[in-house]
Amino acid sequence: MAGLPKTVFLQRDTYRRRRIGDAIKLLPIAGVVLFFMPLLLGTPEQPAQTSSLGLFIFFSWFALIGMSVLLVALFNRTPNTPREAEKPSAEDPLG
Amino acid sequence: MSFNLLILASLGYVVLLFIVAFVAEDRAARGHSGWARSPWVYTLSLSVYCTAWTFYGAVGFAARSGLEFLTIYLGPTLVLVGWWWLLRKLVQIGKAQRITSIADLLSSRYGKSNLVGAIVTVLAVIGTTPYIALQLQSVSLSFAAFASNTPLGPLDVAKTTGIWVAIGLALFAILFGTRNLDVNERHHGVVTAIAVEAVVKLFALIAVGIFVVWGVADGAADIKNRIDASEIAQFNVDNPRWIGLTFLSAAAFICLPRMFQVLVVENEDENNLSIASWAFPLYLAAMSLFVVPIAVVGLELLPEGSNPDLFVLTIPLTQGADGLALLAFLGGFSSATSMVIVAALALATMVSNNMVMPLYLRAQNIGATVSGDVRAVVLVSRRLSIVAVLLLGYIYYAVSGGTVALSSIGLISFVGVAQVLPALIGGLFWRGGTRTGAALGLIVGFSIWMYTLLLPTLFADTNVYSSIVRDGLFGIEWLRPYALFGVTRLDPIVHSVFWTMLLNASAFIIASICSFPNPVERLQATTFVNVFDLAEETGGWRGAAIEAEDLLVMAQRIIGGRDAQRLFTQVARKQGKEGYLPDITPDFITVLERRLAGSVGAATAHAMMGQITGGSSVSVEELMAVADETAQMLEYSNQLEVKSAELERTARQLRNANEKLTALSVQKDAFLSQISHELRTPMTSIRAFSEILREGDVNGAERTRYADIIHDEARRLTRLLDDLLDLAVLENGQVSLNIENARLEQLINRAIDACVNSGSQMHIKRNRATEAIMLATDPDRLAQVFINLITNAQKYCDAPKPELRIKVADLGPSVQVDFIDNGSGIGVAQQAVIFEKFSRLTDHARAGGAGLGLAICREIVGKLGGTIEYLPGQDGAAFRVTLAKSLP
Numbered sequence: 014m015a016g017l018p019k020t021v022f023l024q025r026d027t028y029r030r031r032r033i034g035d036a037i038k039l040l041p042i043a044g045v046v047l048f049f050m051p052l053l054l055g056t057p058e059q060p061a062q063t064s065s066l067g068l069f070i071f072f073s074w075f076a077l078i079g080m081s082v083l084l085v086a087l088f089n090r091t092p093n094t095p096r097e098a099e100k101p102s103a104e105d106p107l108g
Numbered sequence: 109m110s111f112n113l114l115i116l117a118s119l120g121y122v123v124l125l126f127i128v129a130f131v132a133e134d135r136a137a138r139g140h141s142g143w144a145r146s147p148w149v150y151t152l153s154l155s156v157y158c159t160a161w162t163f164y165g166a167v168g169f170a171a172r173s174g175l176e177f178l179t180i181y182l183g184p185t186l187v188l189v190g191w192w193w194l195l196r197k198l199v200q201i202g203k204a205q206r207i208t209s210i211a212d213l214l215s216s217r218y219g220k221s222n223l224v225g226a227i228v229t230v231l232a233v234i235g236t237t238p239y240i241a242l243q244l245q246s247v248s249l250s251f252a253a254f255a256s257n258t259p260l261g262p263l264d265v266a267k268t269t270g271i272w273v274a275i276g277l278a279l280f281a282i283l284f285g286t287r288n289l290d291v292n293e294r295h296h297g298v299v300t301a302i303a304v305e306a307v308v309k310l311f312a313l314i315a316v317g318i319f320v321v322w323g324v325a326d327g328a329a330d331i332k333n334r335i336d337a338s339e340i341a342q343f344n345v346d347n348p349r350w351i352g353l354t355f356l357s358a359a360a361f362i363c364l365p366r367m368f369q370v371l372v373v374e375n376e377d378e379n380n381l382s383i384a385s386w387a388f389p390l391y392l393a394a395m396s397l398f399v400v401p402i403a404v405v406g407l408e409l410l411p412e413g414s415n416p417d418l419f420v421l422t423i424p425l426t427q428g429a430d431g432l433a434l435l436a437f438l439g440g441f442s443s444a445t446s447m448v449i450v451a452a453l454a455l456a457t458m459v460s461n462n463m464v465m466p467l468y469l470r471a472q473n474i475g476a477t478v479s480g481d482v483r484a485v486v487l488v489s490r491r492l493s494i495v496a497v498l499l500l501g502y503i504y505y506a507v508s509g510g511t512v513a514l515s516s517i518g519l520i521s522f523v524g525v526a527q528v529l530p531a532l533i534g535g536l537f538w539r540g541g542t543r544t545g546a547a548l549g550l551i552v553g554f555s556i557w558m559y560t561l562l563l564p565t566l567f568a569d570t571n572v573y574s575s576i577v578r579d580g581l582f583g584i585e586w587l588r589p590y591a592l593f594g595v596t597r598l599d600p601i602v603h604s605v606f607w608t609m610l611l612n613a614s615a616f617i618i619a620s621i622c623s624f625p626n627p628v629e630r631l632q633a634t635t636f637v638n639v640f641d642l643a644e645e646t647g648g649w650r651g652a653a654i655e656a657e658d659l660l661v662m663a664q665r666i667i668g669g670r671d672a673q674r675l676f677t678q679v680a681r682k683q684g685k686e687g688y689l690p691d692i693t694p695d696f697i698t699v700l701e702r703r704l705a706g707s708v709g710a711a712t713a714h715a716m717m718g719q720i721t722g723g724s725s726v727s728v729e730e731l732m733a734v735a736d737e738t739a740q741m742l743e744y745s746n747q748l749e750v751k752s753a754e755l756e757r758t759a760r761q762l763r764n765a766n767e768k769l770t771a772l773s774v775q776k777d778a779f780l781s782q783i784s785h786e787l788r789t790p791m792t793s794i795r796a797f798s799e800i801l802r803e804g805d806v807n808g809a810e811r812t813r814y815a816d817i818i819h820d821e822a823r824r825l826t827r828l829l830d831d832l833l834d835l836a837v838l839e840n841g842q843v844s845l846n847i848e849n850a851r852l853e854q855l856i857n858r859a860i861d862a863c864v865n866s867g868s869q870m871h872i873k874r875n876r877a878t879e880a881i882m883l884a885t886d887p888d889r890l891a892q893v894f895i896n897l898i899t900n901a902q903k904y905c906d907a908p909k910p911e912l913r914i915k916v917a918d919l920g921p922s923v924q925v926d927f928i929d930n931g932s933g934i935g936v937a938q939q940a941v942i943f944e945k946f947s948r949l950t951d952h953a954r955a956g957g958a959g960l961g962l963a964i965c966r967e968i969v970g971k972l973g974g975t976i977e978y979l980p981g982q983d984g985a986a987f988r989v990t991l992a993k994s995l996p
Contacts, residue, residue: 034192037191038190038192038193040190041186041187041189041190041193044185045186048185048186048354049350049351049354051343051345051350052351055343060342060343060344062336062341062342062343063174063175063335063340063341063343063400064332064341066343067175067335067400070182071397074185074393075393077189077389078189078386078389078390081189081385081386082386085382085383085385088382
């Protein structure tokens with residue numbers, strides 16, 4: 014951070030907001046694990062069934078979407094602290 | 109179903125789209141862009157990802173290889189769900205820098221470089237043209253599917269449809285994409301129309317899906333049985349292919365010019381992204397939900413050899429559901445048209461901003477200040493670019509003539525545009541990425557893609573290339589396009605992804621590390637990488653002697669008179685000025701350049717500003733000068749700091765000295781009264797007794813006694829005066845020392861001998877073995893010091909059994925002699941002043957001296973090149989004399 018010194022202790026809300034941000038960051042990793050899971054199933058003699066794997070993938074998909082809905086809603090609901098809100102937008106100063 | 113009805117329906121649909129776009133554009137122009145800016149429209153506009161290739165092709169893909177088609181949707185899902193990592197930053201940068209296209213993004217990041225922008229543009233055109241051809245083909249094919257009962261043959265229908273569709277799309281794109289030169293490069297009409305199309309295609313696909321599951325089959329359970337019984341019942345997926353395609357679709361989702369257009373350029377609000385992060389994956393999931401059922405039912409229902417790519421259309425047709433077939437047709441039509449419109453728009457922006465405008469400016473060497481509206485040039489070049497792009501797509505389609513190669517072109521195109529990925533990611537997260545690295549990485553990736561994927565597919569039938577595919581270039585086996593360096597385990601697409609990404613990223617990284625970026629590059633790198641931290645960009649322009657009027661003239665030509673004047677007035681008012689012409693500050697120039705960049709791209713805007721400002725953008729020299737200044741200021745402030753520390757130290761010393769002086773002055777006052785008393789007492793008795801003697805009537809014994817008293821008092825006075833004189837001499841440096849070699853032991857003996865006769869009870873402890881040290885010193889003076897210390901101990905030691913320890917320590921070049929008694933010692937407050945003149949501990953009666961002893965000692969030891977100090981913490985008063993063994 015260029016000008017602003019980093020603070021050690023944050024407001025409770027800011028802290029919460031950042032942790033929700035962390036959780037959002039983890040979603041794609043969970044997605045990778047879930048979506049690549051089918052590769053680990055079945056044996057060469059008896060490959061996994063398209064129908065059941067399809068259900069699994071769609072289930073994971075909707076679970077991921079659900080988590081995302083939840084986290085984004087939580088994130089947008091947690092109030093922003095003045096300091097972060099005050100940060101001037103990087104767009105032109107006339108905005 | 110009548111073919112005319114089909115044409116009527118599609119024409120009606122097109123008219124509807126035109127109306128929607130027109131209304132949205134109109135509302136936006138009047139400032140009512142409320143719902144056009146909503147997250148839902150944004151999310152739906154992202155559906156340009158789902159082209160006809162996915163609308164029709166997904167079913168074909170599923171019919172051929174089962175669930176593998178899902179990878180095309182899973183990649184984008186991961187990117188969107190992980191928006192916090194990449195998209196958030198991308199959108200932020202897009203807004204901050206007013207990015208107009210992905211080529212503009214890379215050009216801006218790598219020092220507003222035309223070279224990088226042009227490479228990306230070429231790459232995008234080559235990668236997208238076949239894709240546009242694919243859309244034209246799919247529309248034509250779907251027309252043809254209905255046209256079996258027309259007088260024209262299906263093939264003729266296909267050919268004529270292709271050209272008309274291309275013309276219609278060009279018209280739409282020109283009308284709503286280049287209507288004006290928007291400073292934000294946002295097209296509300298286009299975006300809204302695309303959102304409508306998104307709804308149509310989703311609705312169409314789900315309708316066909318429901319028809320298949322509950323109309324043709326007997327519900328979900330039946331569909332499951334049919335899947336289990338079909339030829340795609342087993343999950344036979346090649347692991348690298350599954351991973352590779354997921355990665356590829358994720359990369360393409362970010363890098364495709366049309367995706368970048370809707371994702372970043374058309375984004376109005378960062379919050380829209382957070383909603384789209386789950387809403388668009390939901391859209392994708394809904395789009396793919398019925399793909400496998402449709403594929404399975406199609407495989408069952410339709411005769412062997414029918415094109416699985418058209419199942420969405422042919423199943424309702426064969427089942428007699430004409431209305432549904434029409435809907436499906438419109439869905440496919442929507443997919444194709446929305447993709448082509450956005451792609452043409454994005455490509456046209458890139459071509460005009462990164463290739464045409466720089467060339468035009470170079471050709472018009474006379475400078476940007478001459479009159480004439482550049483806006484017209486930009487608009488014309490965009491319109492021509494749209495026509496050119498679509499024409500290119502049509503030519504490609506017409507020449508390739510719907511060969512099999514076309515159906516695989518989707519993934520091939522993905523690999524092509526994914527070549528932008530290393531430079532993009534590197535540019536966003538790594539400040540070290542340079543223009544050289546980006547250009548080299550792009551060129552390397554692009555060449556390998558051409559060699560391993562595009563050319564083998566296009567020219568598979570020619571003799572030359574089939575021999576290259578078989579034997580490698582020049583017959584070198586490890587150069588075979590599908591098995592580069594002997595890698596044979598990967599299928600062609602994943603093989604190409606693997607090698608292009610590996611070598612592209614390596615070239616980018618290595619060249620970046622080896623090259624050195626110019627100042628603008630470094631500035632942009634910092635702005636991009638730290639976009640969330642930097643509140644405001646550090647000025648890229650130095651306010652040289654530019655006239656505000658020149659800038660206004662130029663700005664009017666690019667963003668239009670009204671907008672330019674409003675911008676200038678706003679800035680002027682902010683600066684506290686009236687009128688249209690603000691002061692030229694670096695901030696203002698940066699803002700203006702960004703505004704211009706929103707219309708003509710970063711590199712062009714930079715170049716135009718460069719012409720006006722006389723090329724006074726940051727040069728290396730200027731940056732160095734700034735850096736020098738900074739360094740100097742830093743050094744100066746360091747010096748100041750040092751000086752202030754020094755001053756503080758001096759002040760502290762002065763304060764200490766002052767305290768000491770005050771204490772001394774108090775002492776001196778006390779002493780003066782003391783010494784007058786000391787002098788007066790003997791003088792009084794001398795005068796009294798001498799008067800008695802003068803009277804004469806005293807007997808002999810008394811006279812002797814009185815004379816003794818007078819003598820004693822006179823001696824006391826003399827001693828006092830001697831001491832004072834001694835000290836004065838010592839202090840003035842007039843003393844002469846008789847340096848001889850002397851044994852320390854003898855000196856101490858002498859001192860003790862001189863003191864014992866005073867009848868003191870003090871016991872003296874010493875260790876003679878340690879005292880056998882030869883010193884070059886003045887023996888008399890040193891003995892005087894020792895005597896003084898010993899008598900002090902005798903006088904002041906208040907222990908019942910007084911005891912004095914004399915400890916000698918040989919320190920090599922010097923000697924330490926400690927005198928430690930077992931009394932109560934000296935208080936901390938007095939330790940500081942005992943060596944001062946006239947200082948004396950409280951009990952005057954016992955002192956018998958004037959308090960000059962220790963002062964004299966200090967002077968003597970100092971003259972002998974040593975020190976004397978009080979040694980605290982010794983259970984009694986303790987003095988340490990340190991002497992050099994030989995004088996310097």
